[in-house]
Amino acid sequence: MKIALDAMGGDYAPQAAVAGALLAAEQLAGRASIVLIGQADAVQPLLQAAGPAAAALEFVPASQVIDMGEHPAKAFQQKQDSSIAVGYRMLHAGEVDAFCSAGNTGAMLVGAMFTVKPVAGVMRPAIANFLPKLNSEFGILLDVGANAECKPEMLEQFAELGSLYAQYVLGIAQPKVGLMNLGEEEGKGTPNTQAAYQLLKVNPHVNFVGNLEGRDLFDDKADVIVCDGFTGNVILKMAESIYDIMNHKGMMDPFIAKFNYEAVGGSPILGINDNAIIGHGSSTPLAICNMLVQGFQMADSGIVDQIKATFKS
Amino acid sequence: MKIALDAMGGDYAPQAAVAGALLAAEQLAGRASIVLIGQADAVQPLLQAAGPAAAALEFVPASQVIDMGEHPAKAFQQKQDSSIAVGYRMLHAGEVDAFCSAGNTGAMLVGAMFTVKPVAGVMRPAIANFLPKLNSEFGILLDVGANAECKPEMLEQFAELGSLYAQYVLGIAQPKVGLMNLGEEEGKGTPNTQAAYQLLKVNPHVNFVGNLEGRDLFDDKADVIVCDGFTGNVILKMAESIYDIMNHKGMMDPFIAKFNYEAVGGSPILGINDNAIIGHGSSTPLAICNMLVQGFQMADSGIVDQIKATFKS
Structure with a gap:
């Protein structure tokens, strides 16, 4: 190879x-x-x-x-x-x-x-990145910047792409997929996230666990977190700055160390x-x-x- | 009173x-x-x-x-x-x-x-919140959830509202205003942030410093950070979870301590x-x-x- x-x-x-x-x-x-x-x-x-x-x-x-x-x-x-x-x-x-x-x-x-x-059938490829998890290795976040705005069908496809990556590359069986939103309840969010929720709920390729909030990025609720590229980019860069600040302060532990982009590799285009x-x-x-x-x-x-x-x- | x-x-x-x-x-x-x-x-x-x-x-x-x-x-x-x-x-x-x-x-x-x-002339009120700053006390982030989607004119008004709060309540003279985006360059982002950039650039009430990225939330680039309520809500809750994680781990210092919502009060409706x-x-x-x-x-x-x-x- x-x-x-x-x-x-x-x-x-x-x-x-x-x-x-x-x-x-x-x-x-x-x-x-x-x-x-x-x-x-x-x-x-x-x-x-x-x-x-x-x-x-x-x-x-x-x-x-x-x-x-x-x-x-x-x-x-x-x-x-x-x-x-x-x-x-x-x-x-x-x-x-x-x-x-x-x-x-x-x-x-x-x-x-x-x-x-x-790939034939994929509306828009996405850039994926990795989120350190408190109780496991990493989750996947996508899109992190290829598509600033996303139609519901694109978010649905990102869920499928992220699930496949989690399963075949990270070895996570039946990866849990969450939709980034501003509240947990069904019906929260923008028209696009509301519609994406309805698509994901019935998608047979995806183990959908519902809406996530910003506080759920590092917990066990989901292995794959789906969002538009604008939101994902803000999350990714905010996480990087948190790492930089902690590193500068010398406040380091195995979880914080996982925020270091050097440890993860790069961002696959899926x-x-x-x-x-x-x-x-x-x-x-x-x-x-x-x-x-x-x-x-x-x-x-x-x-x-x-x-x-x-x-x- | x-x-x-x-x-x-x-x-x-x-x-x-x-x-x-x-x-x-x-x-x-x-x-x-x-x-x-x-x-x-x-x-x-x-x-x-x-x-x-x-x-x-x-x-x-x-x-x-x-x-x-x-x-x-x-x-x-x-x-x-x-x-x-x-x-x-x-x-x-x-x-x-x-x-x-x-x-x-x-x-x-x-x-x-x-x-x-x-207030007469305000299209949509916003909920503001506070961001710990590395080299000063706090910045303001708005909207953090009242309006999931925002027209450019709403983002422009949030900049004015946040500037006034920074000036009159936090005592920051000529507060710097940044627009949350996925890249620094003019022209980056969604059609809404692109249009908001053009409005802010010529707004005489606002000391606009341009686009910010997720890594700029805690630095000195801006005192007031403007975004739609979806993005702001994700940032706010992610910041809260970072505090909870650090607190749980006993990794605390004066900067991290400022992430504690108890220290700041609540979220004003502006x-x-x-x-x-x-x-x-x-x-x-x-x-x-x-x-x-x-x-x-x-x-x-x-x-x-x-x-x-x-x-x-």
Whole structure:
């Protein structure tokens, strides 16, 4: 199996990318190899400096880079030899099994939509993220930013996508799905969440447990938490700031430590025909390594085939 | 000055209400007196048990109680002698200067809308809450639940209402106002937040600092954070759960301690013709006391007159 990494993506690229790829190659030895995609001038000196360990990494040149501040769609179209465009082409051609990047999030989404494309039947793919749980490992939160506004049918599909990820990648049997809302009672919320509630209540693919409130993010009520990308993005970034504050204060314990994005890997794009993961902009080597391991786990689980099968029906 | 309290509101009423009223009467002695509204059978034995301290409290009987689970509008209309209905009638008649209740939030909102009514020019009143700040005392977040969906013009008005509260009640000169969004750049977000951004940019009553992300809630970027009631409610309840978790773990410091709702008082309803505050359902005597002190501060500040003056123009 081959897991590709955008060597030019992220605030500390290419150094952190190469260092993270080396860590992952060691962890995944015998199960998957890592393919680094990037500018030869930037990456090859780092590989030479790494010595014999670099032999485990495959290098694929890409002459261009999409910067963090660039307009996603424009940059993706114009820079066809960028590391992100080359990564998606290899993914789509089946030359690699997953593609990971800590680069421009918008360009990663554009590439997903235009190269590997949404699974037939999926209205809009979602970006998922992970929530530390007090009494278990992690829950899934989606969408966290791909779709600021969501129709009820989109929220319903996110519930299905999140359930499949929880089941096949995280190994949670019959994952409980909750709908983020401003009150527990049926009938609470916006017209969209009210309608989504009615769809989820009767959806046979989803173990729906009802509405959740902001206080239920870390408890046992649900393994999969569904919301629009606006709400999910606010939750995700608020959680990150809580971690930063606690870390700065030196107030750390195993639960708080799970808020550290470095520990979780990246944010998978769910509902597309291949395995793509978006990493945090300020990814460290550890974060890059965990994102690549997560890419392997996704590919190994066959999650995309499960999604295709579910949405075919 | 007279500050009224719904003696029947909250999970621990009437005991916590009476105990909180006694604490507040002591703190506000010489500046304001407390008026307790509730069922004589329930409240008077508690006043007798309190001994001479109870002499500072005025008691007004109300034969009915609106329970936490009741339908707000229906209950408010049918129970005209409930403590909430009596409280709002006294507030509207000018017999008290503020009315506070830890009871049914929806009924408190209904009473605000139908008895004291929105200020002329205010489209929809908002419920405000307080965010602990790392480098200052508190910021204001609104709306936190009165309006699940908000038109751009409503978000603009929340910015004005929050600015006035920050200025006149919290004493923050030229409060900075931020718009909660999923990215910092102008143009990010939903059609509603995009349009609200354009309105706020040119609003002369507001010191607008632009979009905020979930990670900016506790930093210095803004004193007033504007969002729809869905997002605000999720943020508020997530913050409460963070406090509960930290408290349970014994991980406490002065910043985390400010997340405790007991320390802040309640949630003022802004944009109505009088001072009304909604308390947390599980209010302790300390929370009740701080809500009453906050009611005094609101009345003392003349915030409602400032709001009326701003929205008249």
